[in-house]
Amino acid sequence: MGTPPRSWSATSFRRRTPMLLRVIDTETTGIPDEDDGHALVEVGCCDIVDGVVGTPRSMLVNPRRPISVGAMATHHITDDDVENAPPIDAGLKMLMEGNPDYFFAHKAEFDEQFFGAGGATIICTWKAALRLYPDSERHTNQYLRYELGLDVDRVLADPPHRAGADAYVTAHLLHRMFDDGASIEDMLRWSKGHPLFPKIGFGKHFGKRWEDVDIGYLNWIIGTEDMDPAVKANARHHLKLRGR
Structure with missing residues (x-):
């Protein structure tokens, strides 16, 4: 992926150790609402270290509750798949390994409901994409993967809606955002505010x-x-x- 531009972070280039950026993704038993918080069934992550996108990792976890039909139709993880999987805490521990400097996720507010990152902010690549690519018809990670021509390994990037593959695609999207001039400081600021929509949707x-x-x-x-x-x-x- 080459040498990271200085816009990544003004502080990272004064450090002797590489900065560890971790992109995370989660799959769940359903969409949380006021009546049902749902639970994790899979966690995934992909690191960027010293400007290089790594190999994604993922882990199925046992939610100790049924997976909704709607969720299974999206990620194709079934109750049988997770029956003997490790507990959710094991998956969360995997996401924290190595003490990443920053966490990222596409639509981070969803993932934050399940993974608090020790109180750290999860930077939202979706909100960043709205700012950086306002002319895009859609701002999902998979749509931008093709529109921006991200140089991903298809074996690692597929199938969509699985935690490891989606984290890997989002890591490449994040790398592209840095190349297009965004900094971590920019993304932190954008993540703390409301999404800035390019068009009116109603x-x-x-x-x-x-x-x-x-x-x-x-x-x-x-x-x-x-x-x-x-x-x-x-x-x-x-x-x-x-x-x-």
Whole structure:
């Protein structure tokens, strides 16, 4: 993958030891909601050390509860697959091995529900992708894999929706983001805020770029009580850009 550009981190190049960046991914028994937090069935990770993307690792874990049909239809992990797997704590321990300097995940808020990384922030490559590739039709890691022409080993990158393979693809996406000028500091800042959507995804302006929407509509979004907070944040952002 070559030598990392200085934009990766201003501090990493003053260190004598290589910086360890760990991309993680999780597969679960279902999508957590207010009534059901669900549980892990697989964890995976892929490291970037000194600018080089490594080989992904993964581990099936026993959630001690049934896997939903919807989840099985996505990742194809069944109850039989995890019946004799190690406990969830073993998988979480694997993700922490080596004391990584930073953790990354695509849509990190999902993974954070299952993996707290010892209280550390998991940097969100999805939020970074929204900023760096606003003209992309979609911002999933697998879509960007092909749109950006990421140089992945297909044996390691497939199948999608498995923790090791997805972590590997996201690690290559992260490397590309660094090459395209993003720094860890940028991504930390973006991860702490709401996602910045390139286009409006609802209503009469569906599909329009935010900058093409009139000020009145932006104010309507902000004043609508049950509007998604992330959408309101986008409206405020674009009003600020216009000096309002």
